Amino acid sequence: MDAHIRKVYVPMTETGFYILLCLQEPNHGYGIVQRVKEITEGEIVLSPGTMYGSLSKMEKDGLIRFVREEEKRKIYRITDLGDVVLQLELKRIQRLYRNAKEMSQ
Amino acid sequence: MKECKREFRYFTIMDYEKEGDYLQERHRQGWKFRSVYLPGIYEFERATPEDVVYQLDYNQEGIQNKTEYVQMFEDCGWEYIQDFVGYSYFRKPAAQMESSEEIFCDDESRLDMMKRIFKGRMIPLVVVFFCIIIPQLIWNSSRQALDYPILITFMILFILYLMIFVCFTIKYMKFQGRVNKR
Numbered sequence: 001m002d003a004h005i006r007k008v009y010v011p012m013t014e015t016g017f018y019i020l021l022c023l024q025e026p027n028h029g030y031g032i033v034q035r036v037k038e039i040t041e042g043e044i045v046l047s048p049g050t051m052y053g054s055l056s057k058m059e060k061d062g063l064i065r066f067v068r069e070e071e072k073r074k075i076y077r078i079t080d081l082g083d084v085v086l087q088l089e090l091k092r093i094q095r096l097y098r099n100a101k102e103m104s105q
Numbered sequence: 106m107k108e109c110k111r112e113f114r115y116f117t118i119m120d121y122e123k124e125g126d127y128l129q130e131r132h133r134q135g136w137k138f139r140s141v142y143l144p145g146i147y148e149f150e151r152a153t154p155e156d157v158v159y160q161l162d163y164n165q166e167g168i169q170n171k172t173e174y175v176q177m178f179e180d181c182g183w184e185y186i187q188d189f190v191g192y193s194y195f196r197k198p199a200a201q202m203e204s205s206e207e208i209f210c211d212d213e214s215r216l217d218m219m220k221r222i223f224k225g226r227m228i229p230l231v232v233v234f235f236c237i238i239i240p241q242l243i244w245n246s247s248r249q250a251l252d253y254p255i256l257i258t259f260m261i262l263f264i265l266y267l268m269i270f271v272c273f274t275i276k277y278m279k280f281q282g283r284v285n286k287r
Contacts, residue, residue, distance in 0.1 A: 033181060053214050
C-alpha cells in the first residue's frame with residue numbers, strides 16, 4: 001500500500017467506510033445509499049454529491065472497480081487493495097470499540 | 106404563457122452556497138428558478154411559493170458522464186436543472202426531506218469540491234492575473250503618455266482578482282482547518 005492510500009484512507013471517513021463495506025457485493029451508488037440507510041436505521045443518509053465524488057475518487061485510487069452499467073447506473077465492486085484497506089479500518093474500529101468498553105466499565 | 110422575470114445578481118466563484126440560498130429565497134417568494142445563461146443573469150417564472158432547497162455542485166467528471174451523474178442525484182430526489190460554467194444546479198423540496206439535507210453529507214467531500222473549483226476555475230484566473238493583468242498594469246503605468254481609462258481598468262481588475270484570491274484562500278483554509286481538526 002503506498003503512502004497516498006495510507007494518507008487518504010487510513011483512517012477513512014464514515015462515507016468511505018460504508019462504501020467499501022457495501023461493495024463487498026456489487027452495487028451502484030444509490031444502492032449503497034439505500035443499504036446504509038437500512039443498516040443504520042435511517043440515521044445515515046449519504047448524499048449524492050458526496051457519493052459521486054467518493055466513488056470516482058476510490059475508483060481512481062484502485063480501491064473499487066467498475067463492473068458494468070445497469071439502467072444508467074454504474075455498478076462497482078471492491079478490489080483486493082480495497083479489501084486490505086477495509087480490513088485495516090475494521091481492525092481500528094474493533095480496537096476503538098474494545099478500548100471504549102474496557103475504559104467505561 | 107407564465108409570467109417571467111429576469112434579475113441580476115453577482116456571485117463570486119466561492120459564493121455557491123449564497124447562490125443556492127438566493128434561489129431558495131426567490132422560490133419561497135413564488136419565483137421558481139428557470140435558468141442562468143449569462144453570468145449573473147437569472148430567469149424566474151411565477152409559481153406557488155414553496156420551500157425548495159437549491160444546491161450547486163462543481164464536478165467536471167460528472168458533466169462528462171452526465172446520464173449516470175444526473176441519475177444518482179435524481180435517485181436521491183434531487184431535480185437536475187442545468188449546468189453553467191462547470192456548476193450543476195439541483196433542487197429538492199424541503200417537504201420531501203426527513204431532516205435538513207444537502208448534496209454533500211461530510212466536510213471532506215465539501216473540501217474535495219473546493220479543490221475541484223480551484224483546479225477548474227481558479228488556475229485559469231491565476232494565469233490571466235500573472236500573464237495579462239500584471240504585465241499590462243506595469244506596461245501601462247510606465248508609459249510616458251498615460252492612458253487613464255485603460256490604466257484604471259487594469260487597476261480595478263487587479264484589485265478584483267486579488268479579492269477573489271484572498272476570499273478563496275480564506276474560505277479554503279478555514280474549511281481545511283475544520284476538516285483536519287477531527
